Amino acid sequence: MPGWEPTGALVRGVVVGLLGLGGAVVWGEPALLLLSLGPLLVAVAGVVRRPRRTPRVWASLGHGLLREGHGAELTLHVADGDDVEQVTRVVKPTAYEDVSPHDGRLSVRREDLDRLQLVVSPRRWGARTVGEEEVGCFSPWGGYRCGPVDVPGRILRVIPRSTYRSRAEAPHPKGLVGAHRSQQVGTGTELSGIRAFQPGDRLRRINWRVSVRTGDLHVTTTRAEQDAGLLLVVDLFGEHGRSGGVDGPESSLDLTVRAAASLAEHAVGTGDRVALRPIGGRARGVAMGAGQHHLRRLLSALTEVRTGSSHEEVGRLELRVGAGATVAMLSPLLVDAISTTAVDLARRGVPVVVIDTLPPEGGAPDPGDADPGLVDLAWRMRVLEREHVLHALAAAGCPVVPWRGTGSVDEVLRRLARRRPGGAA
Structure with a gap:
């Protein structure tokens, strides 16, 4: 830190005090002495308390x-x-x-x-x-x-902030333990049915009312409670719209990162496994895992994401999805590889939901030095192409839902849970 220097107040006090004192002596004006005495005393006090050590x-x-x-x-x-x-x-x-x-x-x-x-x-x-x-x-x-x-x-x-809460069931969970109701019979609290007693059934499962009425032993069966996997695929090919921070308008990258963080926190809170797969841009993926330590790793990876070029040539994406996992693809749907991959997964029976993260106001690019009219025309043509992509995804049975915070994907997850489970991809 630089050393101590006199302030302007000290210099003014010394100058005014000495000039006033000299004027009072020369012209014999006691009023000048009284007026200059105050600044001079303050300056003298400042000099007396001159600091010795530099902080x-x-x-x-x-x-x-x-x-x-x-x-x-x-x-x-x-x-x-x-x-x-x-x-x-x-x-x-x-x-x-x-x-x-x-x-x-x-x-x-x-x-x-x-x-x-x-x-x-x-x-x-x-x-x-x-x-x-x-x-x-x-x-x-x-x-x-x-x-x-x-x-x-x-x-x-x-x-990122977390704004998502859901009560929807995970589609076709196949983990060992968890909080989701499975379609399989096993140890749990959700009633599945009543059937005749078989060797190996637990005695505490015997339904005595039905057994006494029918004359044969019957047991109560329950549905297993299993955990599910969630694979978050985030599109980092570009950022559309302008970000105004947590209280302002959101860009497509804001919506993507905050949606991924919210879904990850919700899944970990219910005991599920979560993985992160960034596509495009610069980011590190996170393998499937569970627990609060794993969540901190995933959120830390989301804070490091950077967008790449939306004009990169990208072929078909290869996603390794295990049994019982749901794929959530978060994208503004302006790159063909995302929609193509989503359709492939849906046709192979993998539960997949596409979360549209294009801002509600459209996210038109800043024209910069280019002709605003041409930029606006190109953007409108791109939006029309995007509408065709949305219709194609719906026709292929791949649900698309815009991200709007709490409850955004609940209805979609319920519909996926009612489908017959497909094979793993």
Whole structure:
């Protein structure tokens, strides 16, 4: 941190005081002496309390992982600050970051640094640098100033918000244990039927009322409770629309990432297995797994996604889907490979649902330096092609549902659960 320098107030106090004192002596005006005495005394007090040690400042953030829209305190630490009386902090404006106080400025006494803190709130998911600020220290009586010095920001991993809750059953679960009602008979709490006793049946399953009425032993059968698998396929070929943060309009990438995070959190909360498969762009996939540790890995992978080029030539996608797994493809449906793969999976009997993440307002591209009329015409033609793709998916029995938060895919999952299970792909 740079050394101490006299403030403008100290220089003005010395100049005004000496000029007033000299004028009072030369012209014999006691009023000038009285007027200049105040600034001169303040300047003298500032010089007397001149600091001797240069302080060191750094900042820390209370969290390394935060959900978008939440806030974290930005704590400033001052070492060798015995000569510091006042600390002024100014946070540099950054995209998708809110600060409290709203203007990002805070000036407090050094003793109040632990009580009055700046609060930063990232407004969009991703790995973001937050809390870049300038800090200045002032000595008693405002005589000397140290700084301002740039304090670098801290990298904060911001996970997407979760807005999905569902009561729909998973289509055809085939795991070992879980919370979903299976079509198979097994150990569970859901009544399946009553049948005649067979060797190997548990005695506690005997239905005595039916057995006494019929004269033969009968047992109550239940449906097994199994877990399911969820494969999240996210389209990263491009971003359409503009993002306004957690409180503003959403781009196609915002909808895709937030929908994937919401579905993953819901699935893990019900004991299911989840996997992430990014298509296009730059991202790392996550293998099938369950539990909170696995969920943190998956959410961390979602914060690192980057889009690629929507004009890449992509052939047919090969997705390895195990038995009992449901495929959720999240895409604005502007790349043919996504719809082709969805139709292939549906025809092979794999439960698949396509979640449309194109923004409701359309997500038209920014024309930039190009002719706006030509860009608008090209976009309208692309939207018309997309409508044909949607009709083709519906005709092939592949459901398409727009993402709108809680309950978006419930009805689709119920219809898939009522279908006869197909083979694994």
